[in-house]
Amino acid sequence: MTKLTIVAFDGTRFELEAETGSTVMENAVRNSVPGIEAECGGACACATCHVYVDEEWTDKVGPPAPMEEDMLDFAYEVRPTSRLSCQIKITQELDGLVVNVPERQA
DSSP, X not given: OEEEEEEOTTSOEEXXXXXXXXXHHHHHHHTTOTTOOOTTSXXXXXXXXXXXXXXXXXXXXXXXXXXXXXXXXXXXXXOTTEEEXXXXXXXXXXXXXXXXXXXXXX
């Protein structure tokens, strides 16, 4: 299991044990993290699972793929560290990953 921390907009920290191969979004939904709506269920067809990757993790997580970049155009208050949580796969290299949920989703 990999440690994953999702920080809700109100500052509540969700310290999770995430299964390798799952996505950040799946873990957020499974643990009822507020602010992750995931309307498309992880198909990269909306921007309602938008998160900000902690700056210490951006290189390890990597940049968004072109399709994800297109969907981020619909996200609220996009930043350089913005990603769709449905597109971040949990790996052992991401043990300790921290992401933050924005104030609202698109």
